[in-house]
Amino acid sequence: MMGRTIFIDPGRCIGCQACVSACRECDSHRGKSMIHLDYTEPGMSVASLPTVCMHCEDPVAPCAEVCPADAILVTADGVVQQADTTRCIGCGNCVNACPFGVPKIDLQAKLQMKCNLCYDRTAYGLAPMCATVCPTGALFYGTLEELQAERPGVQVADSFVFGDVMVSTGVAMVVPADKVQWPVPGGLPVVEINGVDVR
Amino acid sequence: MTATDPAKAVSRPVPVPLDPSISPPGTRNFRDAGGIPADRWHADQNGETLVPTHCCFCGVQCGMYLRVDKGGKVFGVEPRNHDINRMRLCPKGINAYQQVNHPDRLTAPLMRRSRDEEFRECSWDEALDFTVSEIRRIQQAHGNDAFGLLGGASLFSEKTYLVGKFARVALKTKHVDYNGRLCMVSAAGANKLAFGIDRAGNPFSDILLSDCLLIAGSNVGECFPVMTQYLWGARDRGASLIVIDPRETAIARTADIHVALKPGTDSAFFNAVLHVVIAEGLTDEAYLAAHTTGWDAVKAIVQEYPPARSAEICGVPAAQIVQVARVFAGADKAMAWHARGIEHHSQGVENCLSVINLCVATGHIGKPGAGYGTITGQGNGQGGREHGQKSDLLPGGRSITNPEHRRQICAIWGIEESELPGAGTSMMEMVWQMQRREIRGLIGICNNPFVSLPNYAVVKDGYDTAEFHAQFDFFLSETAANAHVVFPVTTWAEDEGVMANAEARVVKHNKAQEPPAGVRTDTWVICELARRLGAGDHFDFPGSREVFEELRVASAGTVNDYYGITYERLDETGGIAWPCPTTEHPGTPRLFEDGRTYHPDGKIHMQVVEWHPPMDAYTEEFPLSLTTGRTVAHFLSGNQTRRLGALVEQTPRPWVEVHPSHGFRTGDPVRVVTRRGSEVFPALVTEAIRPDTVFIPYHWPVPTAANALTIDALDPRSKIPEYKVCAARIEAAERIDEVPAPPVPPGREAYPEAQVSRTDPLPPTSPQGRGTAERS
Ligand code: SF4
Ligand code: SF4
Numbered sequence: 001m002m003g004r005t006i007f008i009d010p011g012r013c014i015g016c017q018a019c020v021s022a023c024r025e026c027d028s029h030r031g032k033s034m035i036h037l038d039y040t041e042p043g044m045s046v047a048s049l050p051t052v053c054m055h056c057e058d059p060v061a062p063c064a065e066v067c068p069a070d071a072i073l074v075t076a077d078g079v080v081q082q083a084d085t086t087r088c089i090g091c092g093n094c095v096n097a098c099p100f101g102v103p104k105i106d107l108q109a110k111l112q113m114k115c116n117l118c119y120d121r122t123a124y125g126l127a128p129m130c131a132t133v134c135p136t137g138a139l140f141y142g143t144l145e146e147l148q149a150e151r152p153g154v155q156v157a158d159s160f161v162f163g164d165v166m167v168s169t170g171v172a173m174v175v176p177a178d179k180v181q182w183p184v185p186g187g188l189p190v191v192e193i194n195g196v197d198v199r
Numbered sequence: 200m201t202a203t204d205p206a207k208a209v210s211r212p213v214p215v216p217l218d219p220s221i222s223p224p225g226t227r228n229f230r231d232a233g234g235i236p237a238d239r240w241h242a243d244q245n246g247e248t249l250v251p252t253h254c255c256f257c258g259v260q261c262g263m264y265l266r267v268d269k270g271g272k273v274f275g276v277e278p279r280n281h282d283i284n285r286m287r288l289c290p291k292g293i294n295a296y297q298q299v300n301h302p303d304r305l306t307a308p309l310m311r312r313s314r315d316e317e318f319r320e321c322s323w324d325e326a327l328d329f330t331v332s333e334i335r336r337i338q339q340a341h342g343n344d345a346f347g348l349l350g351g352a353s354l355f356s357e358k359t360y361l362v363g364k365f366a367r368v369a370l371k372t373k374h375v376d377y378n379g380r381l382c383m384v385s386a387a388g389a390n391k392l393a394f395g396i397d398r399a400g401n402p403f404s405d406i407l408l409s410d411c412l413l414i415a416g417s418n419v420g421e422c423f424p425v426m427t428q429y430l431w432g433a434r435d436r437g438a439s440l441i442v443i444d445p446r447e448t449a450i451a452r453t454a455d456i457h458v459a460l461k462p463g464t465d466s467a468f469f470n471a472v473l474h475v476v477i478a479e480g481l482t483d484e485a486y487l488a489a490h491t492t493g494w495d496a497v498k499a500i501v502q503e504y505p506p507a508r509s510a511e512i513c514g515v516p517a518a519q520i521v522q523v524a525r526v527f528a529g530a531d532k533a534m535a536w537h538a539r540g541i542e543h544h545s546q547g548v549e550n551c552l553s554v555i556n557l558c559v560a561t562g563h564i565g566k567p568g569a570g571y572g573t574i575t576g577q578g579n580g581q582g583g584r585e586h587g588q589k590s591d592l593l594p595g596g597r598s599i600t601n602p603e604h605r606r607q608i609c610a611i612w613g614i615e616e617s618e619l620p621g622a623g624t625s626m627m628e629m630v631w632q633m634q635r636r637e638i639r640g641l642i643g644i645c646n647n648p649f650v651s652l653p654n655y656a657v658v659k660d661g662y663d664t665a666e667f668h669a670q671f672d673f674f675l676s677e678t679a680a681n682a683h684v685v686f687p688v689t690t691w692a693e694d695e696g697v698m699a700n701a702e703a704r705v706v707k708h709n710k711a712q713e714p715p716a717g718v719r720t721d722t723w724v725i726c727e728l729a730r731r732l733g734a735g736d737h738f739d740f741p742g743s744r745e746v747f748e749e750l751r752v753a754s755a756g757t758v759n760d761y762y763g764i765t766y767e768r769l770d771e772t773g774g775i776a777w778p779c780p781t782t783e784h785p786g787t788p789r790l791f792e793d794g795r796t797y798h799p800d801g802k803i804h805m806q807v808v809e810w811h812p813p814m815d816a817y818t819e820e821f822p823l824s825l826t827t828g829r830t831v832a833h834f835l836s837g838n839q840t841r842r843l844g845a846l847v848e849q850t851p852r853p854w855v856e857v858h859p860s861h862g863f864r865t866g867d868p869v870r871v872v873t874r875r876g877s878e879v880f881p882a883l884v885t886e887a888i889r890p891d892t893v894f895i896p897y898h899w900p901v902p903t904a905a906n907a908l909t910i911d912a913l914d915p916r917s918k919i920p921e922y923k924v925c926a927a928r929i930e931a932a933e934r935i936d937e938v939p940a941p942p943v944p945p946g947r948e949a950y951p952e953a954q955v956s957r958t959d960p961l962p963p964t965s966p967q968g969r970g971t972a973e974r975s
Binding site for chain 1: 275276278284286287288289290292293294420421424425426427428431432435436447448449450452453831832845849859865884885886887
């Protein structure tokens with residue numbers, strides 16, 4: 001987990017999409033939002049949770065690793081940038097590689113876009129737009145210590161399991177207190193490959 | 200402050216040292232220290248300036264900066280580290296700036312001599328002269344009271360003061376009211392009866408100090424999203440949360456106790472809770488003896504509401520009533536916040552009084568972290584009624600029927616007391632009077648009754664019957680589209696003025712850009728109409744500042760005392776809560792700390808509350824409760840938010856929320872039928888609602904208007920309509936009604952972005968109706 005990062009607490013999310021609207025206002029990709037808001041149990045409950053780029057640390061940024069044009073830069077402090085527009089060829093490899101479904105391709109412009117942790121703001125000590133406006137603190141920007149000072153007893157996890165693969169991320173999730181540092185199950189279980197039941 | 204004065208606009212108000220005890224969670228030190236570094240990240244090398252102001256929408260009144268470009272045009276928003284919201288904004292606040300230079304803006308007066316004609320653009324002189332001649336014609340033929348005025352609670356307080364004064368002094372009519380009548384007048388009435396003052400008892404920051412929060416009839420997550428940070432902050436420190444709501448809303452989802460009661464049964468529930476509190480010896484007898492009157496009568500009446508009886512009425516387990524009583528009364532410091540869910544009823548005042556009785560009986564009042572509050576829907580829902588826009592009130596909350604109050608105001612206005620009209624009727628009653636041709640002409644300012652009043656058929660008939668109707672707005676609302684004259688007026692970003700938020704904290708909005716050519720401020724239009732009506736001497740106001748100076752003086756010495764509040768003080772602080780009698784007074788964020796109320800005897804006057812069933816009876820034909828409410832992406836009648844692409848995409852259309860037990864699947868066309876009519880909506884099947892209740896969000900016009908179905912029954916005291924409950928049935932339908940686009944001025948194309956998904960027949964994907972985030 002990088003020093004000052006985003007913490008996601010689905011328990012607080014009210015699904016208001018302020019994060020989505022705010023992301024659209026960010027100067028580095030104005031007009032497009034790089035956040036997904038998912039509803040975990042539609043028809044059952046109003047539960048929702050936002051997904052931003054998780055800024056994978058280990059293996060380091062699968063999107064950047066597969067990029068044939070070397071367009072995705074990972075900064076020294078672990079921020080995975082959006083593709084460099086002068087290099088990106090819009091091939092979509094990064095979309096396929098990302099375990100969290102984060103990068104998007106603007107098909108017309110043939111360019112990739114993704115959350116870059118608002119480097120234009122964080123470089124000046126401001127929180128990313130989404131975490132700044134989030135009315136509930138479901139998106140929190142700061143260090144783990146700052147989070148815990150505000151929310152006594154809060155526990156987080158920054159690793160996710162996808163089948164056999166474990167991914168450690170720069171962005172962390174708030175988890176139930178008894179699940180501290182347990183990997184969070186990621187993705188959907190694979191039940192079938194080419195028509196063959198692999199359960 | 201104007202956009203043409205960038206030096207001033209850049210220099211933000213001097214940061215006021217924050218009291219750490221009221222610092223909401225989520226505010227890191229770097230925010231406190233810097234907020235937005237105006238000199239660094241701030242793009243002033245591009246000529247950008249940040250104008251500090253507030254959101255134009257709900258009663259939270261979040262602080263924000265409007266980003267103004269080199270050409271003096273608003274082009275964006277930037278969060279602001281204001282005391283109220285600490286940078287946080289909801290999607291409406293973030294997108295609000297887009298309406299300032301929106302292509303649908305009205306930029307010239309529109310006029311037609313009869314409703315059979317098309318609108319044509321005309322000059323200001325022509326529109327004003329026609330309006331004045333119609334006022335004269337109607338008043339000469341039918342008396343002064345044949346002309347009415349309807350204001351709005353999204354106007355700055357200066358403008359609401361002018362609306363009240365214009366009605367009484369220039370139009371000389373008693374018929375003036377405002378759309379806050381549809382908002383929180385039940386709470387206002389209850390607070391006045393119990394405490395002699397019409398406002399919330401505590402600031403939001405007290406929520407952080409509380410041990411138990413009771414939220415009754417308020418979907419905080421969607422209607423007041425930024426207030427959620429205070430609730431979650433209290434919970435971080437172990438406060439319990441009790442939510443009373445027929446739907447499992449986002450805050451109900453994580454509450455300790457969620458009481459999903461049947462709509463329209465709130466006072467039966469609260470009476471039973473008080474019954475248990477008494478039975479278990481949890482009352483604060485010392486407080487009751489020292490500070491209240493009427494307790495014995497209240498005690499006697501709640502004996503008739505044992506939990507078993509109320510459980511039956513409310514459709515909830517009796518054990519839950521007992522649990523709520525124990526948790527609320529047993530807490531060290533407890534607070535109750537309520538909103539339209541309990542106020543929009545034919546027993547709205549009683550519902551609020553039953554909550555007050557509970558707070559008072561348990562001694563949870565007038566302390567840090569203990570008290571009550573009502574959450575205002577409109578930005579100036581609180582301030583909008585304080586200075587004489589309401590039919591029965593004069594500035595400073597004075598009563599128009601009190602001879603002493605009348606004398607005081609006439610002295611300030613420089614008119615004879617005999618010239619001052621008496622009390623008029625409420626907004627819905629004025630529509631009925633239009634139907635009966637008692638009111639024949641109407642000016643509407645900043646309201647959209649065609650979407651926001653109940654029983655659309657009656658509203659349309661009333662307005663159609665009126666001989667003359669003029670409307671002030673900056674977009675052509677559904678109501679303005681029915682008018683004879685439409686005056687294009689400024690948005691909140693093009694003028695300055697104050698609003699009072701849900702805490703009764705007066706905040707100042709600043710001017711960020713010049714209005715587009717052809718657009719005038721509401722103040723200018725009102726004063727110009729007054730001048731042409733021959734009352735110009737009383738309306739010599741160049742701008743908001745001059746009106747505010749008169750308002751300060753007019754409120755001096757009253758309960759709603761603004762005298763000590765000045766524009767300069769507001770610029771320097773995070774806002775000042777009234778009463779504020781002198782310019783040295785710090786304001787009054789928390790009421791009754793000394794145990795005294797604003798009644799002459801200083802006591803809390805507890806009131807007896809009896810529950811009675813909702814006005815629309817359930818029968819075999821209409822077995823279900825229809826309830827209505829808001830969604831996070833839209834504001835009130837949607838005239839503003841239904842034009843903003845991002846918000847339309849977030850929630851493109853209304854739906855009907857139904858329980859799975861009715862056998863529908865999500866997306867099925869469902870006809871909702873009430874005694875007023877029927878409409879078809881896509882079903883959103885969810886377990887987050889009671890099986891006997893259906894819900895429709897109300898921001899859309901016919902044929903997808905919840906308010907074509909709701910009943911125009913009123914609370915006898917507050918005259919608030921019973922929006923939150925009426926009898927209904929649902930049945931399978933063939934097709935889904937298309938959502939109409941908001942009207943646009945003649946000769947103009949509708950803004951294409953606002954058309955996104957308008958005819959999409961699918962309901963939103965989540966139970967609370969927020970659509971998928973992005974389509975890209
Ligand atoms: S802004 Fe916060 S509460 Fe709202 S949807 Fe995004 S994460 Fe959830
Ligand atoms: S609508 Fe209300 S909560 Fe949303 S930004 Fe505006 S004032 Fe804040």
